[in-house]
Amino acid sequence: MKSDILVCSDPDDTHERPVYTLGGECPECGARAVNSAPAPFSPTDPHGEYRRALKRRHRQ
Numbered sequence: 556m557k558s559d560i561l562v563c564s565d566p567d568d569t570h571e572r573p574v575y576t577l578g579g580e581c582p583e584c585g586a587r588a589v590n591s592a593p594a595p596f597s598p599t600d601p602h603g604e605y606r607r608a609l610k611r612r613h614r615q
Contacts, residue, residue, distance in 0.1 A: 561588035 563574040563581035574581050576588050596603065 560591050562591040564589045 559577060561576050561579070563570060563576070563584065563586050565581070565584065565586040566573045569581075569584045569586065573591075574583050575591060576582055578588065580586065580588055600606075
């Protein structure tokens with residue numbers, strides 16, 4: 556899933572605060588913009604199988 560809100564990939568060197576944008580590059584410095592949110596889960600989560608099983612049990 557792709558987020559619409561992006562953040563400048565070089566905020567520490569160029570900006571005092573994070574610069575958010577909807578475009579593919581930072582409007583202030585021209586650096587590439589990246590997804591601003593972390594992934595909602597880790598593909599290598601060792602407990603993911605148990606968490607999903609528990610959710611399935613509660614849905615029934």
